[in-house]
Amino acid sequence: MALSMYQASIPVFVHALNVLTALLDKAEAHAAEKGVQLSTLVEARLAPDMYPLSGQIQRASDACKFTIKRLAGVDAPSFEDVETTFPELRKRIADTKAWLESVPAAALEGSESKTIQLNWGDFKPSFQGDAYLLSFALPNFYFHVTTAYAILRNSGVPVGKLDFLGLSQG
Amino acid sequence: MALSMYQASIPVFVHALNVLTALLDKAEAHAAEKGVQLSTLVEARLAPDMYPLSGQIQRASDACKFTIKRLAGVDAPSFEDVETTFPELRKRIADTKAWLESVPAAALEGSESKTIQLNWGDFKPSFQGDAYLLSFALPNFYFHVTTAYAILRNSGVPVGKLDFLGLSQG
Numbered sequence: 001m002a003l004s005m006y007q008a009s010i011p012v013f014v015h016a017l018n019v020l021t022a023l024l025d026k027a028e029a030h031a032a033e034k035g036v037q038l039s040t041l042v043e044a045r046l047a048p049d050m051y052p053l054s055g056q057i058q059r060a061s062d063a064c065k066f067t068i069k070r071l072a073g074v075d076a077p078s079f080e081d082v083e084t085t086f087p088e089l090r091k092r093i094a095d096t097k098a099w100l101e102s103v104p105a106a107a108l109e110g111s112e113s114k115t116i117q118l119n120w121g122d123f124k125p126s127f128q129g130d131a132y133l134l135s136f137a138l139p140n141f142y143f144h145v146t147t148a149y150a151i152l153r154n155s156g157v158p159v160g161k162l163d164f165l166g167l168s169q170g
Numbered sequence: 171m172a173l174s175m176y177q178a179s180i181p182v183f184v185h186a187l188n189v190l191t192a193l194l195d196k197a198e199a200h201a202a203e204k205g206v207q208l209s210t211l212v213e214a215r216l217a218p219d220m221y222p223l224s225g226q227i228q229r230a231s232d233a234c235k236f237t238i239k240r241l242a243g244v245d246a247p248s249f250e251d252v253e254t255t256f257p258e259l260r261k262r263i264a265d266t267k268a269w270l271e272s273v274p275a276a277a278l279e280g281s282e283s284k285t286i287q288l289n290w291g292d293f294k295p296s297f298q299g300d301a302y303l304l305s306f307a308l309p310n311f312y313f314h315v316t317t318a319y320a321i322l323r324n325s326g327v328p329v330g331k332l333d334f335l336g337l338s339q340g
Contacts, residue, residue, distance in 0.1 A: 001171035002282035003300055008173055012304050046216070047323040112172035125337055130173055134182050136335060142312035143334055149313075150320045153217040164313055165306060167295055 005071065005112050006105040009133060013064035016145050017097045019166045020057060021090060023149060027157045028086055034156075038086050044155045046147065053151045055081075057089050060144035061096040067137040068100060070116050071129055072107035175241065175282050176275040179303060183234035186315050187267045189336045190227060191260060193319060197327045198256055204326075208256050214325045216317065223321045225251075227259050230314035231266040237307040238270060240286050241299055242277035 031038050045052040051059060058081045069076040077099055083089045112130040127136060149164050162168045201208050215222040221229060228251045239246040247269055253259045282300040297306060319334050332338045 001173055002175045002280075003171055003173040003178055003304070005172045007300065008178060008304055012308075015305055016309065046320050047326070050323055110172075123337075130177065134173070134178055135185055136337075138182075138308060139186065139312055139315075139335060140331075142309055143316050143319075143331070145309075146313050146316035147320055150216050150317055153220060154324070156217070161310075161313070165309060167293075167306075 004105070005108040005129065005133060009064075009067060009071070009108065009137070010100050010103060010105075012138070013067075013100055013141065014097055015166055016141065017060075017064070017093050017100075019164060020060065020145060020148060021093050022166070022168070023152060023157075023159055023163060024086055024090060024093075026159050026163065027152050027155075030157045036155075039084070041152065041155055041157070042084060042086070042089070044151050046151060046154060050147070053148055054083055054089060056144045056148040056151065057092060058083065060141060060148065061092055063137065063141040063144055064100060065096060067133065067141070068103055068108075071111040071114065071133065072103055073114075074103060074107055174275070175278040175299065175303060179234075179237060179241070179278065179307070180270050180273060180275075182308070183237075183270055183311065184267055185336055186311065187230075187234070187263050187270075189334060190230065190315060190318060191263050192336070192338070193322060193327075193329055193333060194256055194260060194263075196329050196333065197322050197325075200327045206325075209254070211322065211325055211327070212254060212256070212259070214321050216321060216324060220317070223318055224253055224259060226314045226318040226321065227262060228253065230311060230318065231262055233307065233311040233314055234270060235266060237303065237311070238273055238278075241281040241284065241303065242273055243284075244273060244277055 027041055028038065031041060042054045043052045061079060065076050079092060083092050114129040115126060116129055116132040117124055117126045152159055197211055198208065201211060212224045213222045231249060235246050249262060253262050284299040285296060286299055286302040287294055287296045319329065322329055
Protein backbone atom coordinates (compact mmCIF):
# COMPACT_ATOMS: atom_id res chain seq x y z
CA MET A 1 0.00 0.00 0.00
CA ALA A 2 1.20 3.46 -0.90
CA LEU A 3 -0.96 5.98 0.94
CA SER A 4 -1.92 6.46 4.57
CA MET A 5 -5.39 7.47 5.74
CA TYR A 6 -3.78 10.55 7.31
CA GLN A 7 -2.05 11.58 4.08
CA ALA A 8 -5.30 11.23 2.13
CA SER A 9 -7.34 13.33 4.56
CA ILE A 10 -5.92 15.98 6.92
CA PRO A 11 -3.24 17.56 4.67
CA VAL A 12 -5.69 17.39 1.74
CA PHE A 13 -8.36 19.19 3.76
CA VAL A 14 -5.90 21.80 5.06
CA HIS A 15 -4.69 22.51 1.52
CA ALA A 16 -8.25 23.11 0.30
CA LEU A 17 -9.15 25.23 3.36
CA ASN A 18 -6.19 27.46 2.48
CA VAL A 19 -7.64 27.64 -1.04
CA LEU A 20 -11.00 28.80 0.38
CA THR A 21 -9.26 31.56 2.34
CA ALA A 22 -7.39 32.69 -0.78
CA LEU A 23 -10.66 32.70 -2.74
CA LEU A 24 -12.23 34.95 -0.08
CA ASP A 25 -9.23 37.30 -0.37
CA LYS A 26 -9.71 37.60 -4.14
CA ALA A 27 -13.48 38.01 -3.73
CA GLU A 28 -12.97 40.82 -1.20
CA ALA A 29 -10.50 42.63 -3.46
CA HIS A 30 -12.91 42.31 -6.40
CA ALA A 31 -15.83 43.60 -4.32
CA ALA A 32 -13.81 46.63 -3.17
CA GLU A 33 -12.81 47.41 -6.74
CA LYS A 34 -16.30 47.05 -8.17
CA GLY A 35 -18.28 48.49 -5.26
CA VAL A 36 -20.04 45.18 -4.58
CA GLN A 37 -21.36 44.65 -1.04
CA LEU A 38 -19.62 41.70 0.63
CA SER A 39 -22.98 40.63 2.04
CA THR A 40 -24.19 40.13 -1.53
CA LEU A 41 -21.42 37.61 -2.10
CA VAL A 42 -21.96 35.90 1.28
CA GLU A 43 -25.63 35.37 0.37
CA ALA A 44 -25.13 34.44 -3.29
CA ARG A 45 -26.26 30.95 -4.36
CA LEU A 46 -26.62 28.92 -7.57
CA ALA A 47 -30.18 27.71 -6.98
CA PRO A 48 -32.92 28.78 -4.54
CA ASP A 49 -32.64 25.54 -2.57
CA MET A 50 -28.84 25.37 -2.48
CA TYR A 51 -26.72 26.86 0.30
CA PRO A 52 -25.27 30.33 -0.29
CA LEU A 53 -21.51 31.00 -0.09
CA SER A 54 -21.63 31.10 3.73
CA GLY A 55 -23.40 27.73 3.88
CA GLN A 56 -20.99 26.13 1.41
CA ILE A 57 -18.05 27.17 3.61
CA GLN A 58 -19.84 25.94 6.74
CA ARG A 59 -20.56 22.60 5.05
CA ALA A 60 -16.96 22.29 3.80
CA SER A 61 -15.83 22.88 7.40
CA ASP A 62 -18.27 20.30 8.76
CA ALA A 63 -17.41 17.82 5.99
CA CYS A 64 -13.76 17.60 6.96
CA LYS A 65 -14.44 17.88 10.69
CA PHE A 66 -16.91 15.00 10.74
CA THR A 67 -14.70 12.89 8.49
CA ILE A 68 -11.84 13.06 10.97
CA LYS A 69 -14.08 12.83 14.03
CA ARG A 70 -15.62 9.63 12.67
CA LEU A 71 -12.44 8.03 11.37
CA ALA A 72 -10.24 8.91 14.35
CA GLY A 73 -12.94 8.66 17.01
CA VAL A 74 -11.85 11.95 18.58
CA ASP A 75 -13.87 14.85 19.95
CA ALA A 76 -14.32 17.80 17.63
CA PRO A 77 -15.38 21.39 18.27
CA SER A 78 -18.96 22.45 17.69
CA PHE A 79 -19.54 25.27 15.22
CA GLU A 80 -22.88 27.09 15.27
CA ASP A 81 -23.19 28.12 11.61
CA VAL A 82 -23.70 31.78 12.50
CA GLU A 83 -21.09 33.26 10.13
CA THR A 84 -22.49 36.10 8.01
CA THR A 85 -19.39 38.20 7.24
CA PHE A 86 -16.07 37.62 5.51
CA PRO A 87 -14.09 37.91 8.79
CA GLU A 88 -16.41 35.36 10.41
CA LEU A 89 -16.06 32.98 7.45
CA ARG A 90 -12.27 33.35 7.58
CA LYS A 91 -12.36 32.53 11.30
CA ARG A 92 -14.51 29.44 10.70
CA ILE A 93 -11.99 28.21 8.16
CA ALA A 94 -9.04 29.01 10.45
CA ASP A 95 -10.66 27.29 13.45
CA THR A 96 -11.39 24.19 11.37
CA LYS A 97 -7.83 24.10 10.09
CA ALA A 98 -6.34 24.58 13.57
CA TRP A 99 -8.38 21.66 14.89
CA LEU A 100 -7.45 19.39 11.96
CA GLU A 101 -3.78 20.20 12.52
CA SER A 102 -4.13 19.28 16.20
CA VAL A 103 -5.11 15.68 15.36
CA PRO A 104 -2.01 13.46 15.32
CA ALA A 105 -1.45 11.17 12.34
CA ALA A 106 -1.48 8.19 14.72
CA ALA A 107 -5.16 8.84 15.48
CA LEU A 108 -6.03 7.69 11.96
CA GLU A 109 -4.00 4.48 12.03
CA GLY A 110 -6.20 1.49 11.34
CA SER A 111 -9.18 3.68 10.41
CA GLU A 112 -9.26 2.12 6.93
CA SER A 113 -11.00 -0.94 8.35
CA LYS A 114 -13.28 0.84 10.81
CA THR A 115 -17.04 0.69 10.16
CA ILE A 116 -18.56 4.12 9.61
CA GLN A 117 -22.32 4.26 9.86
CA LEU A 118 -24.17 7.42 8.85
CA ASN A 119 -27.59 8.18 10.23
CA TRP A 120 -29.93 10.13 8.01
CA GLY A 121 -33.35 9.24 9.35
CA ASP A 122 -34.48 6.05 7.64
CA PHE A 123 -31.35 5.93 5.49
CA LYS A 124 -28.29 4.64 7.33
CA PRO A 125 -25.53 3.96 4.80
CA SER A 126 -22.57 2.02 6.16
CA PHE A 127 -19.00 2.13 4.84
CA GLN A 128 -15.64 0.63 5.63
CA GLY A 129 -13.28 3.49 6.59
CA ASP A 130 -11.26 3.46 3.37
CA ALA A 131 -14.37 3.54 1.16
CA TYR A 132 -15.91 6.18 3.43
CA LEU A 133 -12.93 8.46 2.89
CA LEU A 134 -12.52 7.84 -0.85
CA SER A 135 -16.09 7.53 -2.08
CA PHE A 136 -18.00 9.69 0.39
CA ALA A 137 -15.89 12.12 2.43
CA LEU A 138 -13.54 13.48 -0.24
CA PRO A 139 -16.21 14.00 -2.93
CA ASN A 140 -18.54 15.53 -0.32
CA PHE A 141 -15.83 17.94 0.82
CA TYR A 142 -14.81 18.92 -2.72
CA PHE A 143 -18.49 19.39 -3.58
CA HIS A 144 -18.68 22.30 -1.14
CA VAL A 145 -15.28 23.80 -1.99
CA THR A 146 -16.11 23.70 -5.71
CA THR A 147 -19.58 25.12 -5.16
CA ALA A 148 -18.11 28.00 -3.13
CA TYR A 149 -15.76 28.66 -6.06
CA ALA A 150 -18.64 28.35 -8.56
CA ILE A 151 -20.75 30.86 -6.61
CA LEU A 152 -17.90 33.38 -6.78
CA ARG A 153 -17.40 32.75 -10.52
CA ASN A 154 -21.15 33.05 -11.10
CA SER A 155 -20.97 36.39 -9.22
CA GLY A 156 -18.21 37.70 -11.49
CA VAL A 157 -15.23 37.25 -9.17
CA PRO A 158 -12.11 36.80 -11.36
CA VAL A 159 -10.71 33.54 -9.97
CA GLY A 160 -9.43 30.65 -12.05
CA LYS A 161 -8.64 26.96 -11.92
CA LEU A 162 -5.14 27.56 -10.56
CA ASP A 163 -6.68 29.40 -7.60
CA PHE A 164 -8.96 26.42 -6.99
CA LEU A 165 -6.01 24.04 -7.10
CA GLY A 166 -3.89 26.26 -4.83
CA LEU A 167 -1.31 26.62 -7.61
CA SER A 168 -1.81 30.29 -8.35
CA GLN A 169 1.48 32.03 -9.00
CA GLY A 170 0.04 35.51 -8.44
CA MET B 171 0.00 2.28 4.66
CA ALA B 172 -3.68 1.65 4.19
CA LEU B 173 -4.61 2.66 0.65
CA SER B 174 -3.27 1.75 -2.76
CA MET B 175 -2.83 4.22 -5.61
CA TYR B 176 -5.25 2.07 -7.63
CA GLN B 177 -7.92 2.11 -4.93
CA ALA B 178 -7.66 5.90 -4.63
CA SER B 179 -7.99 6.51 -8.36
CA ILE B 180 -9.66 4.14 -10.85
CA PRO B 181 -12.63 2.90 -8.76
CA VAL B 182 -13.13 6.45 -7.46
CA PHE B 183 -13.23 7.81 -11.01
CA VAL B 184 -15.54 5.05 -12.23
CA HIS B 185 -17.95 5.71 -9.35
CA ALA B 186 -18.14 9.41 -10.23
CA LEU B 187 -18.49 8.73 -13.97
CA ASN B 188 -21.52 6.57 -13.11
CA VAL B 189 -22.82 9.54 -11.12
CA LEU B 190 -22.44 11.80 -14.18
CA THR B 191 -24.45 9.34 -16.28
CA ALA B 192 -27.19 9.22 -13.65
CA LEU B 193 -27.26 13.03 -13.53
CA LEU B 194 -27.73 13.11 -17.32
CA ASP B 195 -30.62 10.65 -16.97
CA LYS B 196 -32.35 12.89 -14.42
CA ALA B 197 -31.65 15.98 -16.53
CA GLU B 198 -33.16 14.33 -19.60
CA ALA B 199 -36.29 13.27 -17.70
CA HIS B 200 -36.68 16.79 -16.32
CA ALA B 201 -36.23 18.34 -19.76
CA ALA B 202 -38.87 16.04 -21.26
CA GLU B 203 -41.31 16.89 -18.46
CA LYS B 204 -40.75 20.64 -18.68
CA GLY B 205 -40.33 20.96 -22.45
CA VAL B 206 -36.71 22.15 -22.11
CA GLN B 207 -34.45 21.60 -25.12
CA LEU B 208 -31.58 19.26 -24.24
CA SER B 209 -29.25 21.52 -26.23
CA THR B 210 -30.03 24.31 -23.75
CA LEU B 211 -28.72 22.14 -20.93
CA VAL B 212 -25.67 20.97 -22.93
CA GLU B 213 -24.73 24.62 -23.54
CA ALA B 214 -25.57 25.97 -20.05
CA ARG B 215 -22.72 27.46 -18.04
CA LEU B 216 -22.19 29.32 -14.75
CA ALA B 217 -20.05 32.15 -16.11
CA PRO B 218 -19.31 33.37 -19.66
CA ASP B 219 -15.71 32.14 -19.49
CA MET B 220 -16.43 28.78 -17.86
CA TYR B 221 -17.05 25.58 -19.82
CA PRO B 222 -20.69 24.60 -20.44
CA LEU B 223 -22.07 21.23 -19.33
CA SER B 224 -20.52 19.48 -22.35
CA GLY B 225 -17.09 20.96 -21.58
CA GLN B 226 -17.31 20.03 -17.90
CA ILE B 227 -17.98 16.41 -18.85
CA GLN B 228 -15.16 16.44 -21.41
CA ARG B 229 -12.78 17.89 -18.80
CA ALA B 230 -13.88 15.33 -16.18
CA SER B 231 -13.15 12.61 -18.74
CA ASP B 232 -9.75 14.07 -19.55
CA ALA B 233 -8.94 14.65 -15.88
CA CYS B 234 -9.21 10.99 -14.98
CA LYS B 235 -7.72 9.79 -18.26
CA PHE B 236 -4.59 11.92 -17.95
CA THR B 237 -4.21 11.06 -14.27
CA ILE B 238 -3.99 7.35 -15.04
CA LYS B 239 -1.96 7.84 -18.22
CA ARG B 240 0.63 9.84 -16.27
CA LEU B 241 0.72 7.67 -13.16
CA ALA B 242 0.68 4.31 -14.94
CA GLY B 243 2.68 5.39 -18.02
CA VAL B 244 0.21 3.68 -20.34
CA ASP B 245 -1.27 4.79 -23.66
CA ALA B 246 -4.74 6.32 -23.48
CA PRO B 247 -7.37 6.94 -26.15
CA SER B 248 -7.68 10.37 -27.74
CA PHE B 249 -11.07 12.07 -27.46
CA GLU B 250 -11.83 14.97 -29.79
CA ASP B 251 -14.22 17.03 -27.61
CA VAL B 252 -16.91 17.06 -30.28
CA GLU B 253 -19.83 15.92 -28.08
CA THR B 254 -22.89 18.19 -28.40
CA THR B 255 -25.78 15.85 -27.53
CA PHE B 256 -26.80 13.78 -24.52
CA PRO B 257 -26.13 10.45 -26.34
CA GLU B 258 -22.67 11.70 -27.32
CA LEU B 259 -21.91 12.82 -23.77
CA ARG B 260 -23.08 9.44 -22.44
CA LYS B 261 -20.77 7.71 -24.94
CA ARG B 262 -17.81 9.88 -23.90
CA ILE B 263 -18.40 8.89 -20.27
CA ALA B 264 -18.84 5.21 -21.17
CA ASP B 265 -15.69 5.17 -23.33
CA THR B 266 -13.67 6.80 -20.55
CA LYS B 267 -14.98 4.30 -18.02
CA ALA B 268 -14.28 1.32 -20.29
CA TRP B 269 -10.69 2.47 -20.75
CA LEU B 270 -10.17 3.05 -17.01
CA GLU B 271 -11.50 -0.42 -16.29
CA SER B 272 -9.05 -1.90 -18.81
CA VAL B 273 -6.03 -0.65 -16.84
CA PRO B 274 -4.83 -3.34 -14.42
CA ALA B 275 -4.21 -2.42 -10.79
CA ALA B 276 -0.60 -3.54 -11.19
CA ALA B 277 0.02 -0.69 -13.65
CA LEU B 278 -0.24 1.77 -10.75
CA GLU B 279 2.11 -0.05 -8.40
CA GLY B 280 4.96 2.22 -7.35
CA SER B 281 3.35 5.28 -8.95
CA GLU B 282 3.26 7.02 -5.56
CA SER B 283 6.96 7.84 -5.91
CA LYS B 284 6.98 8.66 -9.63
CA THR B 285 7.73 12.26 -10.63
CA ILE B 286 4.84 13.87 -12.52
CA GLN B 287 5.72 17.04 -14.36
CA LEU B 288 2.98 19.15 -15.90
CA ASN B 289 3.71 21.48 -18.77
CA TRP B 290 1.62 24.61 -18.99
CA GLY B 291 3.79 26.96 -21.04
CA ASP B 292 6.11 28.76 -18.64
CA PHE B 293 4.55 27.07 -15.61
CA LYS B 294 5.73 23.49 -15.12
CA PRO B 295 4.60 22.30 -11.69
CA SER B 296 6.17 19.04 -10.55
CA PHE B 297 4.68 16.56 -8.09
CA GLN B 298 5.52 13.23 -6.55
CA GLY B 299 2.88 10.70 -7.67
CA ASP B 300 1.07 10.49 -4.33
CA ALA B 301 0.81 14.29 -3.99
CA TYR B 302 -0.19 14.54 -7.66
CA LEU B 303 -3.13 12.21 -7.08
CA LEU B 304 -4.25 13.65 -3.75
CA SER B 305 -3.66 17.38 -4.15
CA PHE B 306 -4.06 17.86 -7.91
CA ALA B 307 -5.82 15.03 -9.75
CA LEU B 308 -8.69 14.27 -7.38
CA PRO B 309 -9.66 17.92 -6.69
CA ASN B 310 -9.34 18.70 -10.41
CA PHE B 311 -11.60 15.77 -11.30
CA TYR B 312 -14.20 16.61 -8.64
CA PHE B 313 -14.11 20.24 -9.75
CA HIS B 314 -15.57 19.24 -13.11
CA VAL B 315 -18.05 16.67 -11.75
CA THR B 316 -19.33 19.20 -9.21
CA THR B 317 -19.53 21.98 -11.78
CA ALA B 318 -21.54 19.72 -14.11
CA TYR B 319 -23.91 19.08 -11.18
CA ALA B 320 -24.01 22.81 -10.34
CA ILE B 321 -24.89 23.73 -13.95
CA LEU B 322 -27.84 21.32 -13.82
CA ARG B 323 -28.99 22.69 -10.45
CA ASN B 324 -28.60 26.25 -11.73
CA SER B 325 -30.78 25.19 -14.70
CA GLY B 326 -33.54 23.88 -12.43
CA VAL B 327 -32.88 20.14 -12.73
CA PRO B 328 -34.13 18.47 -9.52
CA VAL B 329 -31.02 16.57 -8.42
CA GLY B 330 -29.66 16.46 -4.87
CA LYS B 331 -26.57 15.68 -2.86
CA LEU B 332 -27.35 11.96 -2.72
CA ASP B 333 -27.35 11.89 -6.53
CA PHE B 334 -23.94 13.58 -6.52
CA LEU B 335 -22.60 11.03 -4.04
CA GLY B 336 -24.07 8.10 -5.95
CA LEU B 337 -26.17 7.17 -2.90
CA SER B 338 -29.58 7.99 -4.35
CA GLN B 339 -32.15 5.41 -3.31
CA GLY B 340 -34.59 6.38 -6.06
